[in-house]
Amino acid sequence: MSTSCNPLSREGSAVGISELVERSGVPLATVKYYIRSRLLMPGESTSATRSVYTEAHLRRLALIRALTDVAGLSVQKAGVVIGLIDNPQTNIFESLGKAVAALPPYPHARESPDAALEYPRARALLQRVGQRYDPHFAAVAQLERALAAAEAAGLPMSDDRARRYAEHIMAIARVELAGMPNDSVQNAIEYAVLGTSLYEPVILAMRRLAHQDLAAQMFADDDENT
Amino acid sequence: MSTSCNPLSREGSAVGISELVERSGVPLATVKYYIRSRLLMPGESTSATRSVYTEAHLRRLALIRALTDVAGLSVQKAGVVIGLIDNPQTNIFESLGKAVAALPPYPHARESPDAALEYPRARALLQRVGQRYDPHFAAVAQLERALAAAEAAGLPMSDDRARRYAEHIMAIARVELAGMPNDSVQNAIEYAVLGTSLYEPVILAMRRLAHQDLAAQMFADDDENT
Numbered sequence: 521m522s523t524s525c526n527p528l529s530r531e532g533s534a535v536g537i538s539e540l541v542e543r544s545g546v547p548l549a550t551v552k553y554y555i556r557s558r559l560l561m562p563g564e565s566t567s568a569t570r571s572v573y574t575e576a577h578l579r580r581l582a583l584i585r586a587l588t589d590v591a592g593l594s595v596q597k598a599g600v601v602i603g604l605i606d607n608p609q610t611n612i613f614e615s616l617g618k619a620v621a622a623l624p625p626y627p628h629a630r631e632s633p634d635a636a637l638e639y640p641r642a643r644a645l646l647q648r649v650g651q652r653y654d655p656h657f658a659a660v661a662q663l664e665r666a667l668a669a670a671e672a673a674g675l676p677m678s679d680d681r682a683r684r685y686a687e688h689i690m691a692i693a694r695v696e697l698a699g700m701p702n703d704s705v706q707n708a709i710e711y712a713v714l715g716t717s718l719y720e721p722v723i724l725a726m727r728r729l730a731h732q733d734l735a736a737q738m739f740a741d742d743d744e745n746t
Numbered sequence: 747m748s749t750s751c752n753p754l755s756r757e758g759s760a761v762g763i764s765e766l767v768e769r770s771g772v773p774l775a776t777v778k779y780y781i782r783s784r785l786l787m788p789g790e791s792t793s794a795t796r797s798v799y800t801e802a803h804l805r806r807l808a809l810i811r812a813l814t815d816v817a818g819l820s821v822q823k824a825g826v827v828i829g830l831i832d833n834p835q836t837n838i839f840e841s842l843g844k845a846v847a848a849l850p851p852y853p854h855a856r857e858s859p860d861a862a863l864e865y866p867r868a869r870a871l872l873q874r875v876g877q878r879y880d881p882h883f884a885a886v887a888q889l890e891r892a893l894a895a896a897e898a899a900g901l902p903m904s905d906d907r908a909r910r911y912a913e914h915i916m917a918i919a920r921v922e923l924a925g926m927p928n929d930s931v932q933n934a935i936e937y938a939v940l941g942t943s944l945y946e947p948v949i950l951a952m953r954r955l956a957h958q959d960l961a962a963q964m965f966a967d968d969d970e971n972t
Contacts, residue, residue, distance in 0.1 A: 582898075582899060582900065583899070585898075585899075586895070586898070586899035590895040590898075590899060612965060613961055613962060613965045616961055617958065620954060620957070625947070642951075646955065651955060651956070651959040652958070652959050652962045652963075653955055653958055653959065654958065657954075657955070657958055658954075659951045659954035659955050659958070660951075660955070662947060662950070662951040662954070663948065663951035663952065663955065665947070666944070666945075666947035666948040666951055667948060669812070669816040669944055669947075670944040670945065670948065672808075672812070672816075673808060673809070673811075673812035673816060673940050673944055674808065674940075675937070675940055675941060675944055675945075677948065681921055681925075684917070684918070684921045685918060685921070685948070685949065685952060686952065686956070688914040688915075688917045688918050689914075689918075689949065689952045689953050689956050690956045690959075690960075691910070691914045692910070692911060692914050692915075692953065692956075693953060693956035693957050693959075693960055694960060695907055695910045695911070696957070697957065697960045697961065697964065699907075711901070712957070714899050714900075714901055715901060716953075716954065716957070718892070718895055718896040718899055718901055719892075719896065719901075720950055720953075721851070721888060721891070721892035721895075722889065722892040722893060722896065722903065722911070723911065723915065723949070723950075723953070724888070724946050724949075724950075725868075725885045725886075725888040725889035725892055726889065726911060726912065726915045727915050727918065727919060727942075727946075727949070728846060728883075728884075728885035728888070728942065729872065729877060729879055729883070729885050729886070729889065730877070730912070730915050730916045730918075730919035731846070731919050731922070731923065731938070731942070732843065732878070732879055732880065732883055732885070733877040733878050733879065733916075733919075734916075734919055734920060734923045735839055735842055735923065736839060736878045737878075738923065739838060739839045
């Protein structure tokens with residue numbers, strides 16, 4: 521993963537903490553806090569008063585910053601994701617699900633885990649479009665809430681619309697999954713959490729801009745016809 | 747627009763405020779606050795102490811609730827949207843843009859209006875995929891921020907990915923625009939703001955579920971091969 525900050529020249533060139541602070545742009549107190557919180561691995565002690573840091577530390581700091589500053593995770597939730605990256609379970613599919621479930625939005629307090637088997641709108645939609653899903657996956661509850669809200673406001677999801685959404689969203693997801701690294705479970709999880717959270721705002725902004733482009737076309741046509 | 751609450755039987759059957767409260771599910775103090783804030787039109791006075799309310803009030807309350815409770819707008823921002831619905835400008839394209847710009851996410855304080863002409867990543871992407879856009883539209887700034895964040899975290903948008911995203915997002919937007927009512931500017935704006943905000947979480951949840959479906963398939967294939 522490239523970083524926006526000045527990279528250390530190579531894996532072997534270990535540096536002191538002041539240089540890590542300078543190159544990462546993360547303040548010293550914050551770096552120390554991340555080490556205490558086990559988000560960042562400690563440096564290697566070279567004497568009683570000095571530890572050294574490598575490219576791996578710089579890369580980890582960029583990941584923490586992306587999760588907290590950009591994706592908006594609390595340090596505690598970022599710790600869950602990083603714990604899954606550092607100690608992946610043997611089942612990568614399950615690790616991926618848990619990592620993505622650590623991203624916002626979070627379930628409402630009133631939703632008990634047992635409610636996972638309810639979600640009638642989400643289940644009907646997923647069955648209609650023929651997707652496999654784990655009913656305990658957080659996104660099922662998110663979908664149910666979103667569909668219920670649209671229904672309550674008088675814009676319920678129609679079967680036809682669901683089918684078309686699913687087709688195009690699946691095509692987008694295929695492009696994204698094709699880019700997932702398959703060299704290690706760690707890299708796959710890191711890609712999944714960053715890709716999920718960083719590309720959500722890209723997709724939403726592009727959708728609003730697509731509406732604007734289509735509306736410009738529609739009203740330009742109207743002008744020509746009148 | 748249908749509502750989740752019990753509708754009044756027909757346009758002519760005006761009711762008192764207590765019945766409006768009961769049927770809308772919105773507390774009396776909140777109804778009065780919406781009237782004072784000009785989000786809800788006052789009832790028609792039938793005596794010095796009594797006003798009556800119609801289906802239009804019930805429908806407006808459902809809209810306010812969708813904007814504030816579901817889309818997360820402040821009462822002040824909901825007022826901007828409702829002002830555009832009540833007093834649409836002659837240019838519907840401009841009214842639509844202003845209404846959608848009143849929805850979150852909002853520009854960062856440090857972004858001046860003059861910065862609208864910057865946004866190099868967003869502009870490059872939109873030009874590459876051949877979309878028309880107004881550089882002052884809030885979604886251009888959103889797209890720039892989102893692309894910059896992805897780049898900083900080491901997952902920059904590639905040209906190929908941008909092209910495929912644009913293709914499928916445009917297809918989704920076409921389905922959505924096709925459903926926009928064309929009987930009045932008011933109804934078109936209401937559809938645009940509700941559709942934008944209520945369907946964003948639907949799309950995001952469906953994307954996470956599409957990832958899960960594809961990952962299940964990928965790892966099932968792996969199991970078969972080993």
